Amino acid sequence: MSRLRAITSACAAASQGRLRAWLSCRVSPDQSPNAVSRRRSREGGFTLTEMMVSTAIMVGITGAVFHVMNPSQGTFHAQPEVADMQQRMRVGVDSLTKELLMAGAGTYTGASAGALYNYFAPVMPYRMGTLNSDIDAGVYYRPDAISIMYVPITPAQTTIRDEMPAQSSELKVNPQANCPPNKHNQLCGFKEGMRLIIFDTNGNWDPMTVTNVQDEALHLQHQGQDLSVKYAPGSYITQAATHTYYLKSDNLNKTYQLMHYDGYQTDLPVVDNVVSLAFEYFGEPAPPMLLPNKALSDTKGPWTTYGPKPPALGVNVPTDSWGAGENCLFKVENNVHVARLSALAVGVGQVKLDPAILQDGPFCPDATKQQRYDADLLRIRRVRVKLRVQAAVAALRGPTGVLFKYGGSAQGGERYVPDQEISFDVTPRNMNLGR
Helix, strand or coil: CCHHHHHHHHHHHHHHCCCCCCCCHCCCCHHCHHHHHHHHHEEEEEEEEEEHHHHHHHHHHHHHHHHHHHHHHHHHHHHHHHHHHHHHHHHHHHHHHHHHHCCCCCCCCCCCCCHHHHCCCCCECCCCCCCCCCCCCCCCCCCCEEEECCCCCCCCCEEEECCCCCCCEEEECCCCCCCCCCCCCECCCCCCCCCEEEEEECEEEEEEEEEECCHHHHEEECCCCCCCCCCCCCCCCCEEEEEEEEEEEEEECEEEEEEEEEECCEEEEEECCEEEEEEEECCCCCCCEECCCCCCCCCCCCCCCCHHHHHHCCCCCCCCCCCCCCCEEEEEECCCCCCCCCCCCCCCCCEEECHHHCCCCCEEECCCCCCEHHHHHHHHHHHHHHHEECCHCCCHCCCCCCCCCCCCCCCCCCHHHEEEEEEECCCCCCHCCCC
């Protein structure tokens, strides 16, 4: 206090004298009580403006961080679904390829040894079997269905001994070299519950299921609908594998599946979320021809380039509606067998078979038979498959369009998982033996 009074007195005296002395004796701001108070207030916290600025900066940085993390979150959800789609596509491709490669494989013992297309069509573009057969509905072509037939590796191959009427529930067979002796429940490899086909050289065929086997009597019992014709002694009977693949589309329940039907009872899905399935067929452009130096009376085939042989000139087959010497593939003109089918092209290997020619006839064995099929199906040598799958989660599918057959709720970006589609060709090895 004494120091402050001295300074004040000195300054007051100087102010009465000279202005320059007064200016030199001013009190320093740092020594003012108000200045000390302001310094303490600045050290006590932040102003409201400063807090608002800092909050805005923090919000901006946080938003930037979430903006960077959001795409990675979408990728995290999408990539497992992409992998699942690829796996489902692999399962579908593997299932179809495996069966198509075997299509048309026939018996390999006895007089009937050879591919099935020498007798009837083993590939048909529709659902075939005991349940919900397309033939019963008058449908002979579906772009999203295919039925395949072949003879697996089996000893169950023989011929029938006696005539087999259409309404018969029992058939007797000839003993073959592979028949096991002294067996009471097994005959030539046949077993109860086995699926069989019976066929002849006229293009007739029928499926059946074994219900009982009796070795001593050399006969089988079958269960099912009446046979399409009366089979003559010597007709062939063998174990057979039948497979139908088709697309099931249920828009109401949003269920889309690749289905497999065994031609008898089992009808189950193979792959889920299959939104598109289509089959295209390629085959022989030339009509069938009789093989040179091969008599129609020969007991062992083949007799033609493809398809069932016609009867000899002047011989009528009582089980069909064709004239003497004729069948679904051949007619008689000027006492010569002439092909009914026309040439589709000249000088090319294979041609695409238009759906129209696969369902317009002529039908084999004829148009009155229950197991009839279009004669042009015997041309098939290659099958093209187009398969499309979608993401199972609707939140990963965008609007309906090019990328998505059935839309979802995805807004875009990394959450988009477009449909995947594949196209591949399969050439059944047993249907190209003569090429």
